[in-house]
């Protein structure tokens with residue numbers, strides 16, 4: 001018999017709702033076991049999903065989904081929700097080419113009411129849905145499920161500020177508090193939540209909460225006010241009350257006997273409601289409970305043995321090259337500080353935090369703040385290095401322009417995950433940074449061809465007295481060992497890597513290795529352009545004067561990226577060869593492995609040769 005016999009009978013939330021409440025615990029056990037087995041085969045976000053098993057069941061059991069809207073913040077905790085909404089079998093293709101996404105997507109299911117992956121959008125989106133329901137006179141709920149990490153972002157508070165003051169909306173915010181972001185959460189809010197969770201408060205609040213919720217309004221309203229008054233004296237629970245929300249909790253988010261009746265009662269209430277649930281990352285899988293950071297995002301692994309091995313003996317990743325460089329640089333330059341918006345592990349800052357705790361700043365999931373905070377430090381003579389993923393830098397665009405570039409402040413953006421990231425897919429590809437950075441005055445933008453060049457560019461950036469960006473891809477490059485010594489590169493100068501004839505391939509960053517293969521195949525000239533800004537106009541002019549075709553290669557949107565800069569330069573020249581711009585197409589790119597994705601957009605050797613051949617055959 002299948003170990004998932006009960007789960008297999010649930011094809012949609014309607015099947016779940018047909019069950020007796022006492023049967024839900026079995027479903028939860030099977031769902032948890034299924035997720036461990038399934039994610040161990042596909043990879044994905046494990047810890048967070050194990051923490052939301054009961055919450056997913058309780059929400060779909062109590063609310064009339066998809067009529068009632070659930071918006072999952074970040075969406076990395078929605079695997080249980082996917083299974084319960086008809087995607088159990090599709091889980092075998094999770095995050096793989098052609099398979100389902102690791103995040104909610106409106107095009108994937110009617111139960112995925114809002115696409116997420118970048119954090120802290122859920123309250124705004126659910127509030128918008130609640131306002132729409134109110135304005136149309138529709139009686140349905142909008143529920144935002146947001147983690148304690150995601151709650152730290154300004155956007156979440158903007159939405160609370162707006163929602164707590166909105167009349168007649170049917171909005172429930174569920175704070176899924178597991179006392180973890182990817183790494184331990186930071187900031188004053190974390191302390192407030194910890195006080196809310198502390199022993200006596202927890203019990204008292206829970207008992208009072210149950211009592212209140214058992215009553216019908218308006219009695220409940222009166223009791224709530226009494227409760228708030230009492231809690232206000234002993235806990236900071238009224239923070240959310242002050243925003244205009246009715247606060248309930250904290251309750252145990254793994255206890256279906258607490259969750260289900262609480263949600264049933266809250267469902268009857270009108271106005272902005274706030275439920276605080278306590279869960280544990282990795283719940284029910286001892287290895288993940290013990291090390292939720294390691295199991296936050298996993299590759300395939302043996303679920304019995306757990307993730308094996310420490311550091312791989314293979315090539316260094318660009319992230320490691322950056323992390324090592326930052327420590328080395330900090331040792332020689334006291335002005336260096338490292339800043340991360342909640343991505344210590346992913347950005348390679350673990351060692352830096354250990355060695356330089358006083359110069360390390362995790363500012364929470366707060367990209368906008370991270371950049372302006374860096375700007376402030378730069379004003380005081382520091383050399384702030386903001387380690388940030390390309391996709392999350394999108395959040396902080398105005399801060400980059402207005403607070404850093406306009407004031408010409410020496411902030412270094414170490415932009416990781418530039419280009420296609422793989423399994424996280426469209427929400428996480430660093431597809432746009434060269435386009436949105438190239439137009440910013442004062443900014444020097446570099447993209448390394450290999451790991452050593454990455455180290456040298458980071459050093460070059462710190463030597464430059466103005467804003468800089470070094471953009472590198474997820475994973476490793478050619479395997480070049482970085483030199484210990486650091487030498488500043490001449491700003492705005494590329495280099496010719498191969499001399500050929502007729503065709504000149506101008507490659508940026510991660511595309512240099514494949515450009516060299518193409519060069520060998522066609523006897524083409526290959527330039528490693530190094531700088532997107534300032535572009536090496538002299539090199540472009542020289543190559544334009546001596547070749548009949550210029551091919552630009554970049555792992556960035558072809559619209560407005562490095563190739564567009566080359567075209568702009570060629571347009572000013574007296575002799576203008578044809579320019580073929582190759583990069584990411586003008587559409588969002590799904591998930592899959594990086595090599596597969598590059599091939600799918602024609603950025604592997606075969607694809608590039610084909611595009612060039614089309615020029616010569618006149619088919620382009």
Ligand SMILES: Cc1ncc(C[n+]2csc(CCOP(=O)(O)OP(=O)(O)O)c2C)c(N)n1
Pocket residue numbers: 048051074076077117118119146147148149150151178180181182281341342343365367392395
């Ligand atoms: C804007 C943005 N910045 C950073 C991230 C990377 N990120 C994904 S999950 C996560 C931690 C979220 O913590 P929490 O909301 O508490 O959820 P948990 O992982 O604890 O379930 C972070 C920082 C992101 N998805 N979006």
Ligand SMILES: CC(=O)[C@@H](O)[C@H](O)COP(=O)(O)O
Pocket residue numbers: 074076117297346417421424474
């Ligand atoms: C959900 C999220 O945003 C992160 O967990 C992200 O998936 C991490 O990506 P990396 O695996 O590239 O660090």
Ligand SMILES: [Mg+2]
Pocket residue numbers: 147148149150176177178179180181
């Ligand atoms: Mg959390």
